[in-house]
Amino acid sequence: MSYYEIQGGRPLSGRLTVQGAKNSVLPILAAALLAPGESVIHNCPDLSDVSATLDILRLLGCRVEQQGDTVAVDATAPGRTGIPEHLMREMRSSVIFLGAVLARMGEVELSYPGGCELGPRPIDLHLAALRTLGAEILEEQGSLLARRGRGGMAGREICLPFPSVGATENAMLAACSCPGTTAIVGAAREPEIADLQRFLRAMGAEVSGAGSSTVTVTGGRPLHPAEHRVMGDRIVAATHLCAVAAARGELELTGVEPGTLSAVLDRLEEAGCRIHTEDGRICLSSAAPLRGVRQVRTAPYPGFPTDAQAILMAALAGGTGATLFVENIFENRYRHVDELGRMGADIQVAGRAAMVSGVGKLHGAAVRSTDLRGGAALVVAGLAAEGTTRVTGLAHIDRGYAALDRDLRALGAEIRRLP
Numbered sequence: 001m002s003y004y005e006i007q008g009g010r011p012l013s014g015r016l017t018v019q020g021a022k023n024s025v026l027p028i029l030a031a032a033l034l035a036p037g038e039s040v041i042h043n044c045p046d047l048s049d050v051s052a053t054l055d056i057l058r059l060l061g062c063r064v065e066q067q068g069d070t071v072a073v074d075a076t077a078p079g080r081t082g083i084p085e086h087l088m089r090e091m092r093s094s095v096i097f098l099g100a101v102l103a104r105m106g107e108v109e110l111s112y113p114g115g116c117e118l119g120p121r122p123i124d125l126h127l128a129a130l131r132t133l134g135a136e137i138l139e140e141q142g143s144l145l146a147r148r149g150r151g152g153m154a155g156r157e158i159c160l161p162f163p164s165v166g167a168t169e170n171a172m173l174a175a176c177s178c179p180g181t182t183a184i185v186g187a188a189r190e191p192e193i194a195d196l197q198r199f200l201r202a203m204g205a206e207v208s209g210a211g212s213s214t215v216t217v218t219g220g221r222p223l224h225p226a227e228h229r230v231m232g233d234r235i236v237a238a239t240h241l242c243a244v245a246a247a248r249g250e251l252e253l254t255g256v257e258p259g260t261l262s263a264v265l266d267r268l269e270e271a272g273c274r275i276h277t278e279d280g281r282i283c284l285s286s287a288a289p290l291r292g293v294r295q296v297r298t299a300p301y302p303g304f305p306t307d308a309q310a311i312l313m314a315a316l317a318g319g320t321g322a323t324l325f326v327e328n329i330f331e332n333r334y335r336h337v338d339e340l341g342r343m344g345a346d347i348q349v350a351g352r353a354a355m356v357s358g359v360g361k362l363h364g365a366a367v368r369s370t371d372l373r374g375g376a377a378l379v380v381a382g383l384a385a386e387g388t389t390r391v392t393g394l395a396h397i398d399r400g401y402a403a404l405d406r407d408l409r410a411l412g413a414e415i416r417r418l419p
Contacts, residue, residue, distance in 0.1 A: 003390050003394060004379060005418055008362075008384055008388075010412060010413065012251065012411040012413055013244075013249045013251070014251065016240055018254070018255040019232070020043035020045045020230035020233060021195070021235075022049060023192045024230050025043075026049060026091075027169045029050070031199055031200060032062075033062070034100060034205075034223050035223035035226070037074065039203070039227070040226075040227040041071045041228055042069065042070050044070065044071045045069065047401070047402055049090075049399045052087060052091050061080055062074060062075045075225075078101075081101055083108075084111075089111070091113065093113070093166070095110075095113045098123075098130065099130065099172070100173045102130065102177075104177070107148070108144075111143050112143075125167035127146075129167050130171070130174055132156050132157075133154070133156060134148065134149040134152060136149045136150075153174070155180030155181045155217065157182070162186070164188060168188040168193055168215065176200065176217060177220070180219060180220070181218050183214060184214065184215040186213060189211055189300070189301045191257070191301070192231070193210045194210040195231045198228065199228040202227070204226075205217070205219075232255040232256035232280075237256040238261060238308040239376045239401070240253060240408075241268060242311045242312055242314070242315040242380050243315075243379070243383050243413075244284055245268050246286075246314070247383045248384075249411070250284065251282075251284045251411065252281065253282040256282065258277035264304070264305070265282070267294075268312075271291050271293050271315075271319065272290055273286045273290075289358070290358070291319060292319070292321025292358060293316070293323050296324070296325045298326070306329035309373070310373045310377035311376055313340070314378065316358060317343075317346070317358065317381060318381065319360075320360060322356065322358070323356045324355050326353050335371060335374055336371075336374030337349055339367040339369075342366070342367055343381055344359055344363045362386070363385055366389075366392075367390070367392075369394065370393060372396050372400045375397040376400070376401065383415070405417050
């Protein structure tokens with residue numbers, strides 16, 4: 001079983017270019033199904049979730065080639081509409097194929113998706129959106145069969161009661177094949193949705209409004225293959241920033257837009273870091289123990305991202321002062337707290353709230369990653385802690401970070417992957 005061994009307590013310094021965004025590349029790869037021919041995706045990170053997505057595309061009949069961080073997807077003649085359970089269970093984001101395959105092939109059969117166990121994440125909003133467009137969906141024994149309704153599918157107004165990222169993306173993909181205009185009201189506003197819109201536009205789709213609460217798609221347009229560069233991963237950027245903030249030192253990050261990280265940067269500045277930003281570049285300097293900050297409440301974008309909650313918590317746990325975290329997105333997003341407690345963290349959880357009292361310095365320990373961002377949080381804690389930290393459960397971390405240990409070593413961290 002692989003694990004990270006970290007010798008903590010060493011300041012970090014250097015420059016990194018942020019990898020492509022996991023939450024952007026997965027729906028973009030699914031969108032490549034919409035047009036016959038070969039689409040080329042650049043800045044595609046080497047992640048286990050990406051590998052699973054490429055396996056699904058191959059299974060559906062696409063030709064996939066990968067060279068470095070560039071992936072070519074030839075969707076000239078996909079021949080299958082079913083995705084087996086073992087591939088669906090590898091990652092929750094596999095549900096994005098629901099809208100893409102339905103749009104291209106007219107029907108799709110798949111099982112409910114897997115992924116990190118962060119609490120109930122029903123896909124009812126996805127299904128309701130597709131039904132609004134005219135899809136007929138049969139749910140039976142953990143499987144879904146969706147097909148175009150007898151009257152066909154057409155553009156309509158979709159009202160989302162919650163700004164679900166996945167439901168917004170699935171509705172966008174399905175709507176591309178629906179004649180008429182679809183208005184997705186109450187849409188998620190995440191930057192990754194705007195990135196998907198850029199790719200769809202490059203393919204010839206008429207899509208607008210991404211980044212606002214209403215996305216409009218005029219469907220039925222002929223689509224063609226396109227070339228696209230994936231945006232930088234703002235959560236990976238937040239991880240590197242929190243690591244240097246906790247361990248102290250200096251960091252220059254490129255390849256990510258600072259505006260997508262405003263909520264995280266505000267808290268790090270409040271904690272005592274000096275931060276300078278410009279287009280595509282963030283510089284951070286940390287010279288003293290981090291201070292407690294005002295309440296951190298996770299919320300849909302542009303609020304504080306739930307994916308950065310555990311990471312910031314780990315950074316503040318070894319500082320001074322107190323910070324109250326309130327998790328509003330997922331029920332089970334405090335699974336990292338017990339592991340941080342093994343490192344000496346003082347964190348009291350009551351329902352959706354967690355009070356973090358800085359202890360001045362964490363100590364190394366053997367800890368286990370139980371989910372993607374919780375695993376990254378343990379690495380952040382280990383970098384700032386005294387002594388040796390061993391982090392197991394790396395399969396979770398590999399879902400969202402391409403060679404995290406390599407990037408951290410470039411900053412001077414003493415971290416290695418064993419065996």
